[in-house]
Amino acid sequence: MIVIRCPYCNEQRTEEELSYGGEANIVRAIEPDTLSDTEWTDYLFMRNNPKGLLQEQWCCAAGCGQWFKIERHTVTHEITEVIRFDQQFSCKKDS
Amino acid sequence: MTWKDYSLGSLLRGAAGGNRHWRQAWRSPEPKSHYDVVIIGGGGHGLATAYYLAKTYGITNVALIEKGWIGGGNTGRNTTNVRSDYMFPESAAVYDLALSLYEGLARDINFNIMLSQRGWLTLIHNQHQMEAAQHKANWLACNGVDGEIIDVHSVQRMLPLLNTGPGARYPVLGAFLQKRGGTIRHDAVAWGFARAADRLGVDIVQNCEVLGFEQSGGRITSVTTSRGRIGCRKIGVAVAGHSSMIADMAGFRLPVTSRCLQAMVSEPIKPILDHVVISPGTGVYINQTQKGELVMGGVLDLYQSYGQRGTFPTIEKVVTSAVEMFPAFAQARLMRHWAGIVDIVPDSSPIIGQTPVANMFINCGWGTGGFKAIPAGGMLLAHSLAKEAPHPLAEKFGLDRFRSNRLVDEGAAAGIAH
Numbered sequence: 001m002i003v004i005r006c007p008y009c010n011e012q013r014t015e016e017e018l019s020y021g022g023e024a025n026i027v028r029a030i031e032p033d034t035l036s037d038t039e040w041t042d043y044l045f046m047r048n049n050p051k052g053l054l055q056e057q058w059c060c061a062a063g064c065g066q067w068f069k070i071e072r073h074t075v076t077h078e079i080t081e082v083i084r085f086d087q088q089f090s091c092k093k094d095s
Numbered sequence: 096m097t098w099k100d101y102s103l104g105s106l107l108r109g110a111a112g113g114n115r116h117w118r119q120a121w122r123s124p125e126p127k128s129h130y131d132v133v134i135i136g137g138g139g140h141g142l143a144t145a146y147y148l149a150k151t152y153g154i155t156n157v158a159l160i161e162k163g164w165i166g167g168g169n170t171g172r173n174t175t176n177v178r179s180d181y182m183f184p185e186s187a188a189v190y191d192l193a194l195s196l197y198e199g200l201a202r203d204i205n206f207n208i209m210l211s212q213r214g215w216l217t218l219i220h221n222q223h224q225m226e227a228a229q230h231k232a233n234w235l236a237c238n239g240v241d242g243e244i245i246d247v248h249s250v251q252r253m254l255p256l257l258n259t260g261p262g263a264r265y266p267v268l269g270a271f272l273q274k275r276g277g278t279i280r281h282d283a284v285a286w287g288f289a290r291a292a293d294r295l296g297v298d299i300v301q302n303c304e305v306l307g308f309e310q311s312g313g314r315i316t317s318v319t320t321s322r323g324r325i326g327c328r329k330i331g332v333a334v335a336g337h338s339s340m341i342a343d344m345a346g347f348r349l350p351v352t353s354r355c356l357q358a359m360v361s362e363p364i365k366p367i368l369d370h371v372v373i374s375p376g377t378g379v380y381i382n383q384t385q386k387g388e389l390v391m392g393g394v395l396d397l398y399q400s401y402g403q404r405g406t407f408p409t410i411e412k413v414v415t416s417a418v419e420m421f422p423a424f425a426q427a428r429l430m431r432h433w434a435g436i437v438d439i440v441p442d443s444s445p446i447i448g449q450t451p452v453a454n455m456f457i458n459c460g461w462g463t464g465g466f467k468a469i470p471a472g473g474m475l476l477a478h479s480l481a482k483e484a485p486h487p488l489a490e491k492f493g494l495d496r497f498r499s500n501r502l503v504d505e506g507a508a509a510g511i512a513h
Contacts, residue, residue, distance in 0.1 A: 001407060002398070016408050020398040022352070041498040045350035045441055049339035051401040074353070075401045 002077050007084045009064035021057035023048050024069045051075060055089055099294075100205050120286060121293035126300045129326035130158045132480055133318055134333065135305055135341060137161025139170040139281075139466065140458050141333035142288035142299075143473020144480070146204070148331075149295035151474070152481035157297045158327075160320060162304040166285025169335050172403075172435035173466040174358050174380060174392045176371050178215040178276030180242050181508040182231055185491040186444060187238035189471050192488060194275060196470030206287030208279050209385065214370045215276025216253065219244070220265040224375060227507075228271040242273045253370055256421050264419050265376030278371060278382055284469055307344050314454045315345065329454045331480050333472070336401065336436030338459040347451040349459070350497050351438045355400040356392070356463055357409045359432035361424070363387030368421070377416030389427060391417050395437060395463060405432035437462050442502035445472065447489040448479045456480050457494070 002015040029035050029043065048054065054074050059067045071081040071089060081089055099105075099118070109116055132148060134141050137159055145159045161167075177197055179190035201208050219225050228244050235242040246269045251259055259267040289299055304321040308330075317326040332341050336353040363386050373380035378394045393413040396406065410432055418425045439462045440446060446460040458476040461468055471488075478486035485493060491503055 014408075015398070015406075022399070037498055042348065045497045046348040047339075047350065047352050049349070049352050049399060050343075051337070051340055051353075054399060056399065074399055077400070077402060 002072075002079075004058060004070060004079060004082060006060040006063055006066065007068050007082050008066040009060060011060075011063055013060055013063055017060075017062035019059045019061040021059060021067060024055040024057045053080065057085075101207070102205075120290040121299055124298045124300065126158055126160070126298065126303065126320070126322055126325050128324070130298070131156040131327070132329045132331060133157075133325055133327040134159045134331040135318070136333040136335070137163075137165045137285075137289075137299065137301060138168045138333065138335065139166070139284050139288065139469035140335070140461075140472040140476070141331070142166075142285055142292060143469050144331055144333055144458065144476045145292040145297045145299075145473075146288045146295070147474045147477035148480060149292060149297055152477055154481055155296035157292075158300055158325060159292065159297055160300045160303040160305065160318070160325070162302070164301050165289050165299065166282055169435035169437065169465055170281055170285045170469075172358065172433055173281055174382065174390045175278045175281045175384070175466065176215065176276070176380065176382065177210075177279055177467040178273050179240055179467070180215070180217075180231065180235060180271070180273045180276070181240075181505055182234045183503055183505065184238050185488075185503055186505050186508065187235065187240050188488050189445070189475070189492070190468060191238070191240050192474070193468045193471035196474070197279060198275075200284075200287070200470060204287045204291035206283060206290060208283040208287055210277065210279050211385070212275050212277040213382075214253070215273045216250065216270040216370055216372045218250070218265070218267055218372065218374045218376070219269045219271065220267060220374070220376045222268070225268055228269075231271065240273075241275055242271060245270050245272050254368070254372060256367060256423050257372070258420060258422055265374060270372075276371060278384070279466075280385075281466060284466075288469075288473070305341065305344065310346070310452070313452065315452055329456070329480050329483075331476055332450075332455065332457040332459070333476060335459060335461065335465055336438050338438050338457065342450070342457075345450065345452050345455055349446070349494070350440050351446075351460060352399050353401055353436050354398070354439050355396040355402055355404075355406070355434045356437045357396070357405045357413070357432060357434040358390060358392040359405065359410060359413060360384070360388040360390050360430050361427040362430045364389070364427055367423070372420075374416070374420055377419060379413050379416040379420065381417055381420070388430065389417070389424060395439070401436050403434050403436055405434050437465070441497070442504045443506045443508075444503040445492050446494050447472070447475045447492045448485045448494065449483075450494060
């Protein structure tokens with residue numbers, strides 16, 4: 001069971017009260033017309049899928065409704081960091 | 096036929112001789128320093144690839160390497176269901192090839208896979224689903240795949256314990272039935288393919304984890320493993336939920352996310368359910384094994400995970416849904432639960448064929464439906480490896496379809512929410 005304290009409303013939420021938004025930090029190109037097909041494919045479809053630490057986004061769906069980011073281990077589900085959307089992860093992982 | 100074949104004759108001969116002539120079903124060789132083909136992944140798809148590579152394409156200088164043990168991943172963790180009621184012609188061709196191969200497999204590999212074509216029912220709960228089912232039935236007819244819609248009275252005859260009464264949470268209007276669908280003994284598929292591939296000369300190397308690749312000029316020249324360096328001319332990958340890790344080592348990305356798909360069984364009870372049934376309302380599918388256990392599965396965990404274990408929210412959802420559908424099941428106790436790591440792609444269709452590395456070919460992306468596709472997945476990857484070109488049935492399923500935006504969206508046929 002994944003339990004995360006929402007950094008906005010500061011309530012503990014279980015995985016059933018949250019919804020998942022996948023990998024964090026995927027940036028839409030400011031000028032998409034300049035992207036090659038390969039870059040566009042990478043943006044749309046290719047995903048980081050590590051067996052280990054993953055930076056991802058979750059929504060406090062049954063609570064305050066805010067999106068936030070966490071860093072989580074995909075095997076142990078240990079959460080190493082929870083940040084608001086306008087914050088940066090403290091240590092820069094590959095993902 | 097030799098005395099090593101499994102048959103009534105060899106069984107009687109064994110019984111008469113004190114059963115001393117049985118041998119290990121496959122060898123456990125030390126890996127050689129070089130092979131024509133190295134296949135990574137000792138699940139059903141990898142083993143089937145090795146078998147068809149040797150049998151159909153005559154390539155026998157092959158090593159199959161497996162991190163754990165044969166069939167210990169998703170092949171041993173699924174709910175054993177098989178069917179081929181997929182909608183688009185290109186998918187129907189692949190899944191129906193798989194079912195057709197399964198139908199002849201026991202004879203082909205001399206191993207009883209216990210195929211039980213007991214009928215696969217998708218319940219229809221409302222008018223919208225009825226229309227969708229009719230749409231699907233028409234597609235299947237065009238694709239030459241069997242499938243029909245039956246009314247609620249037929250459903251009641253087939254599933255007498257199913258709650259179709261006025262108090263049912265999801266009313267039942269009928270069902271979509273594929274009679275050729277059913278179940279297979281999943282371990283037997285792994286063991287049967289392993290034994291058959293081994294007898295054709297394939298080296299099956301267990302407890303052999305891939306640690307990295309040595310590349311030269313855009314080609315992989317050798318695989319670094321926990322049991323040493325293994326040189327290879329070509330390499331096949333069939334590792335389902337762990338595909339991204341192999342891709343990462345080889346230096347390319349995949350449109351795959353790994354998710355946890357859970358299943359569970361009750362204690363064994365007398366036969367009370369002789370078909371496979373899925374309810375789109377509850378998202379739960381149930382069948383009863385030959386041993387008598389009720390096997391149940393539900394939706395996949397909707398976050399990326401490599402945790403091969405069940406979680407309580409899903410167990411609760413599946414069990415309450417099963418009891419809602421079959422109130423009598425409330426008397427049974429849950430015995431075990433587990434999970435496998437499935438490889439989810441955006442269009443819920445497999446990826447088969449060439450990777451960005453010139454001599455590496457992949458078979459992944461089957462998501463929640465890999466078991467039913469094993470013989471086809473193996474045959475198509477074997478073709479890619481042998482011919483270095485896609486099999487005609489695999490042409491639509493290349494990794495390049497994401498770049499050319501020609502997705503084959505089978506999200507609906509997957510049966511459960513993705």
